[in-house]
Amino acid sequence: MRGFGFWTEMSEDKIIGIDLGTTYSCVAIMEGGKPVIIENSEGARTTPSVVAFTKSGERLVGQLAKRQAVTNPARTVQSIKREMGSNYRVQFESVSHSPEQISAMVLQKIKADAEAYLGEKVTRAVITVPAYFNDAQRQATRDAGQIAGLEVMRIINEPTASALAYGLNKLGEQAVVLVFDLGGGTFDVSILEITDGVFEVQSTSGNNRLGGDDFDQAIINFLVEEFKAQSGLDIAGDLMAVQRLKETAERTKIELSSALVSEVHLPFLTADQSGPKHLETKISRSQFNEITSHLVEATIGPLQQALEDSGLNPQDIEHIILVGGSTRIPAVQDMIRRFFQKEPSKSVNPDEAVALGAAIQASILAGDLQDVLLLDVIPLSLGIETAGGLFTRIIERNTTIPTSRTMTFTTTEDAQTSVEVHALQGERELASDNKSLAKFHLAGIPGAPRGVPKIEVTFDIDADGIVHCSARDHGSGIKHSVTIQRTTGLSPEEVEALQSDAEKFAEHDKLVRDRITTRVHAESMCAEAERTVTKYGDRVEKVHVDKVMKAVEAVKEALTEEDSADLKQLVAGLDVSLLDLGRVIHSGNRQSTPRREEKSASTSSGKKKQTYADELPIELGRVAKISAENEEETRAPTQSLEIGEGLD
Numbered sequence: 349m350r351g352f353g354f355w356t357e358m359s360e361d362k363i364i365g366i367d368l369g370t371t372y373s374c375v376a377i378m379e380g381g382k383p384v385i386i387e388n389s390e391g392a393r394t395t396p397s398v399v400a401f402t403k404s405g406e407r408l409v410g411q412l413a414k415r416q417a418v419t420n421p422a423r424t425v426q427s428i429k430r431e432m433g434s435n436y437r438v439q440f441e442s443v444s445h446s447p448e449q450i451s452a453m454v455l456q457k458i459k460a461d462a463e464a465y466l467g468e469k470v471t472r473a474v475i476t477v478p479a480y481f482n483d484a485q486r487q488a489t490r491d492a493g494q495i496a497g498l499e500v501m502r503i504i505n506e507p508t509a510s511a512l513a514y515g516l517n518k519l520g521e522q523a524v525v526l527v528f529d530l531g532g533g534t535f536d537v538s539i540l541e542i543t544d545g546v547f548e549v550q551s552t553s554g555n556n557r558l559g560g561d562d563f564d565q566a567i568i569n570f571l572v573e574e575f576k577a578q579s580g581l582d583i584a585g586d587l588m589a590v591q592r593l594k595e596t597a598e599r600t601k602i603e604l605s606s607a608l609v610s611e612v613h614l615p616f617l618t619a620d621q622s623g624p625k626h627l628e629t630k631i632s633r634s635q636f637n638e639i640t641s642h643l644v645e646a647t648i649g650p651l652q653q654a655l656e657d658s659g660l661n662p663q664d665i666e667h668i669i670l671v672g673g674s675t676r677i678p679a680v681q682d683m684i685r686r687f688f689q690k691e692p693s694k695s696v697n698p699d700e701a702v703a704l705g706a707a708i709q710a711s712i713l714a715g716d717l718q719d720v721l722l723l724d725v726i727p728l729s730l731g732i733e734t735a736g737g738l739f740t741r742i743i744e745r746n747t748t749i750p751t752s753r754t755m756t757f758t759t760t761e762d763a764q765t766s767v768e769v770h771a772l773q774g775e776r777e778l779a780s781d782n783k784s785l786a787k788f789h790l791a792g793i794p795g796a797p798r799g800v801p802k803i804e805v806t807f808d809i810d811a812d813g814i815v816h817c818s819a820r821d822h823g824s825g826i827k828h829s830v831t832i833q834r835t836t837g838l839s840p841e842e843v844e845a846l847q848s849d850a851e852k853f854a855e856h857d858k859l860v861r862d863r864i865t866t867r868v869h870a871e872s873m874c875a876e877a878e879r880t881v882t883k884y885g886d887r888v889e890k891v892h893v894d895k896v897m898k899a900v901e902a903v904k905e906a907l908t909e910e911d912s913a914d915l916k917q918l919v920a921g922l923d924v925s926l927l928d929l930g931r932v933i934h935s936g937n938r939q940s941t942p943r944r945e946e947k948s949a950s951t952s953s954g955k956k957k958q959t960y961a962d963e964l965p966i967e968l969g970r971v972a973k974i975s976a977e978n979e980e981e982t983r984a985p986t987q988s989l990e991i992g993e994g995l996d
């Protein structure tokens with residue numbers, strides 16, 4: 349049984365833990381068995397995630413960049429984390445910078461501060477990301493670390509890191525913990541079970557476009573309208589004025605966490621022909637709550653989703669950990685109290701918990717901290733596009749990682765020699781509604797009747813949550829694999845709407861999926877019926893063959909209609925006809941049917957034979973094999989899932 353972790357001085361090359369935040373970043377290291385925050389060169393415990401370029405070409409990072417943002421707004425980059433994994437570019441004169449490059453500049457500053465503190469070179473780090481970051485965003489974060497000269501040992505989810513920081517001194521206890529992480533630019537909620545040093549994530553949900561920046565923007569919008577009412581001037585397009593409003597908004601938000609009213613004094617905000625214009629106003633907490641109520645409300649959906657995915661109720665949550673500076677907002681804390689009917693824990697610093705947890709994970713990887721095991725999950729389902737444009741999940745969301753799972757598919761056309769494997773990520777039933785990760789072709793498959801080839805598609809997810817996909821033809825051994833490289837990433841709308849769309853369109857998606865599945869199954873049944881009649885038709889009485897062919901013609905006629913209400917019933921009739929034909933074939937020609945083939949037909953589903961479709965060995969069921977250590981092979985219900993036609 350696991351007890352308390354113990355500390356040993358084993359590694360010389362230290363691994364730092366970095367919270368690469370949207371608005372602020374933080375770094376920590378394990379010292380004497382405890383995580384310690386490393387102060388930056390300015391003496392602060394957090395570093396603004398801000399990069400600026402002066403007119404002379406000098407690059408400023410952190411507090412220096414933030415200080416000059418008002419006078420140099422057009423050349424100052426903030427909140428770049430929201431663009432990670434996208435094709436967004438920052439253009440200064442003729443030089444273009446990717447989000448990874450900007451983030452790498454912040455990481456270089458953090459790396460230098462850590463080296464100054466430790467008095468030695470730092471080359472390895474654990475870096476945190478929002479739990480709801482997709483594969484492209486995780487890849488981009490790893491790239492940023494490598495650009496900064498760091499070997500990224502592990503990408504860890506921010507709520508999970510916070511749970512490590514919370515639970516390090518509670519390793520002998522058992523608890524169900526919910527981490528509510530509302531940072532500068534992202535929102536995550538994760539539910540973990542801590543048992544004897546094992547931190548197991550049960551579920552995670554979130555929104556990559558919700559955070560403190562949005563609360564600041566609500567105040568900025570309020571002040572723009574207030575100034576317009578006072579002066580008649582619209583300063584929304586004035587970069588310097590808006591930057592001053594941004595700094596004021598952040599300060600006002602912080603003040604209203606402890607005060608009921610915050611005064612705004614902005615002299616010389618702009619000017620017109622009559623002279624300079626000033627902004628003097630007040631914002632009360634009630635006004636702030638009113639203009640940000642939709643943002644607080646937006647946190648409830650992911651909260652409910654995480655509880656639903658974990659199978660828990662609000663009363664099952666024993667401890668609530670608040671992470672991220674925006675959780676200091678009174679309206680957010682009030683919502684949490686109402687939702688759970690209990691007080692959230694204040695035992696961890698919301699600004700530092702993520703970095704402390706990253707440092708703990710770093711010490712686990714270094715072998716210094718033992719008897720602590722972290723089991724994280726993937727936030728979104730992974731799968732491929734199958735016949736009819738359906739999305740077939742191979743790894744479900746909230747599956748513990750690292751993991752590897754394989755599912756077997758087949759072809760849709762006779763003599764098909766290649767298939768296209770389209771890897772996707774999301775929660776919708778149709779492939780077109782999910783995020784495309786990669787496409788590749790498995791070519792050179794030996795030509796065979798449809799349904800005969802066995803194409804094994806495998807998804808591997810490493811401990812960083814980064815995806816690898818491969819496809820293999822079982823018969824020939826031909827294989828193609830790909831590491832899902834960073835693409836354009838999810839657009840803000842796609843990321844924000846993934847879960848809500850899945851719920852909103854669930855019923856519609858189900859109807860569409862059922863219709864497509866029925867058509868694919870009908871086409872497969874017709875092809876198999878014709879193949880069976882060609883092979884065995886001369887061995888049985890003509891009446892049995894005619895019955896099958898009549899059923900085939902009826903199904904084919906129904907398939908010519910866009911949406912035939914009778915298709916399911918006609919397919920069921922064909923199924924019965926085929927079953928009768930199969931019985932006649934087996935009862936009249938037992939010796940002529942190879943015994944090995946008979947066994948395959950009768951046991952392929954692992955269940956009692958009910959329909960002819962269940963008996964057909966070439967109707968490949970889906971087989972999900974978990975390759976994780978000490979886990980047994982599991983099989984999903986038998987179902988024909990054919991990969992769409994490829995190049996041929």
